[in-house]
Amino acid sequence: MAVIDEDAMTNEAAFARACTSLVGGVNSPVRSFNAVGGVPFFVREGHGSYVVDVEGRRYLDYIQSYGAIIHGHGDQRILSALYEAARRGTTFGAPTLGEVRLAESIKAKVPGVDLVRLTNSGTEATMTALRLARGVTGRSKIIKFEGCYHGHSDALLAASGSGVASLGLPASVGVTAAAVHDTVVLPFNEVPQIGEDIAAVIVEPVAANMGLVPAAPGFLSQLRSLTTQAGALLIFDEVITGFRVADGGASTLFGITPDLWCFGKVIGGGLPVGALAGREDLMAQLAPTGPVYQAGTLSGNPLATAAGAAALDQLNVASYRMLAGRAEQLALGLTKVIEEADLAVQVQRVNGLLGLFFADEPVTNYRQAVASVERGVYPYFFHAMLKRGIALAPGPYEILFPGLAHTVDDIDKTIDIASAAAAEARDQWHQHH
Numbered sequence: 001m002a003v004i005d006e007d008a009m010t011n012e013a014a015f016a017r018a019c020t021s022l023v024g025g026v027n028s029p030v031r032s033f034n035a036v037g038g039v040p041f042f043v044r045e046g047h048g049s050y051v052v053d054v055e056g057r058r059y060l061d062y063i064q065s066y067g068a069i070i071h072g073h074g075d076q077r078i079l080s081a082l083y084e085a086a087r088r089g090t091t092f093g094a095p096t097l098g099e100v101r102l103a104e105s106i107k108a109k110v111p112g113v114d115l116v117r118l119t120n121s122g123t124e125a126t127m128t129a130l131r132l133a134r135g136v137t138g139r140s141k142i143i144k145f146e147g148c149y150h151g152h153s154d155a156l157l158a159a160s161g162s163g164v165a166s167l168g169l170p171a172s173v174g175v176t177a178a179a180v181h182d183t184v185v186l187p188f189n190e191v192p193q194i195g196e197d198i199a200a201v202i203v204e205p206v207a208a209n210m211g212l213v214p215a216a217p218g219f220l221s222q223l224r225s226l227t228t229q230a231g232a233l234l235i236f237d238e239v240i241t242g243f244r245v246a247d248g249g250a251s252t253l254f255g256i257t258p259d260l261w262c263f264g265k266v267i268g269g270g271l272p273v274g275a276l277a278g279r280e281d282l283m284a285q286l287a288p289t290g291p292v293y294q295a296g297t298l299s300g301n302p303l304a305t306a307a308g309a310a311a312l313d314q315l316n317v318a319s320y321r322m323l324a325g326r327a328e329q330l331a332l333g334l335t336k337v338i339e340e341a342d343l344a345v346q347v348q349r350v351n352g353l354l355g356l357f358f359a360d361e362p363v364t365n366y367r368q369a370v371a372s373v374e375r376g377v378y379p380y381f382f383h384a385m386l387k388r389g390i391a392l393a394p395g396p397y398e399i400l401f402p403g404l405a406h407t408v409d410d411i412d413k414t415i416d417i418a419s420a421a422a423a424e425a426r427d428q429w430h431q432h433h
């Protein structure tokens with residue numbers, strides 16, 4: 001058997017090789033280093049809060065699969081659940097109790113959820129949410145907010161955030177005018193007029209794909225009352241916030257109940273899972289009980305649902321208290337050392353989620369986020385951190401994901417390193433500006 005000696009491989013060599021078989025060397029553009037320059041490190045393995053690259057370098061990891069990992073890499077209970085499920089078969093195309101268990105875990109933690117449809121990704125969940133909203137209301141138009149990301153389906157690729165924002169594209173080539181014709185894009189944190197032609201308003205209740213931008217006081221509750229008045233549905237895209245900002249998610253944290261929820265990331269325990277969830281009268285309109293079609297060969301697959309249920313079962317109020325504590329420690333520390341380096345910084349945080357803006361004032365919408373990113377500090381800070389062993393996302397619109405495996409010492413170490421990194425980033429930025 002041919003053995004690839006991964007230990008002898010460099011990131012440069014891995015990337016060069018990847019580029020000959022994978023587009024841009026990656027399978028999702030957020031993983032490329034286009035926004036920060038340089039070559040991505042290739043992960044060999046990850047344990048808890050750390051990842052190790054193919055050169056054997058260890059990084060304290062704040063990417064954590066963009067929020068899909070909350071218990072740290074290689075969590076024992078998730079791995080055991082996976083082995084146990086795999087021994088019994090990986091997919092059947094017939095229902096299994098594993099799917100039921102994951103749906104029950106979601107229901108148990110999110111008041112207002114009666115029924116769940118599992119998918120393989122967050123994108124499928126949001127895509128289905130729109131179809132369902134249009135199906136039940138008989139209306140075509142949907143409202144989304146600038147800088148909120150809801151996956152890569154055509155109708156939602158209208159001026160979206162995250163990877164697309166990093167690439168500097170307002171939407172994507174290949175999305176037709178017709179596909180986004182019924183998508184109304186409005187500024188985040190400005191309460192919109194909602195007409196009776198609107199099927200749904202979709203929102204990240206904490207925007208986490210344009211950096212971390214909390215909803216302004218009253219924004220979500222106004223969306224709730226205005227959608228109800230207009231007969232439109234309110235969709236919370238909780239693919240990041242779900243089971244991350246609180247036990248349940250943003251709806252339980254803020255006490256605002258949407259009509260439909262989209263979940264993903266945390267609920268898969270590191271495997272591909274998404275979910276659409278909501279009230280019975282709405283969800284029952286999906287096939288096979290209703291006329292709105294939706295399907296998936298691997299949806300609710302035994303491995304993914306086993307991992308997801310094992311992830312959710314370990315989460316409780318104490319987990320979220322701990323996570324918020326770590327994130328607070330990190331936010332306070334980063335603010336202090338970056339300001340000491342004479343860089344204007346806003347570390348914005350909602351419980352366990354935080355994001356970093358190099359900006360003078362708090363960022364409340366996409367335009368401000370873009371203005372902060374255009375200062376161009378982030379790439380220098382990113383590389384100064386990376387070479388000292390701290391892995392942040394290679395894009396300025398991404399956020400940090402401290403997890404339950406991050407220790408107080410990990411955070412202290414991060415802050416110490418950030419002190420040196422901020423000074424270096426400041427000097428390099430001044431040289432180039």
Ligand SMILES: *Cc1c(COP(=O)(O)O)cnc(C)c1O
Pocket residue numbers: 120121122123124126149150151152204209237238239240264265274
């Ligand atoms: C990641 C994300 C999605 C898309 O989920 P995928 O699993 O990547 O398709 C949708 N909405 C939000 C808020 C996300 O962060």
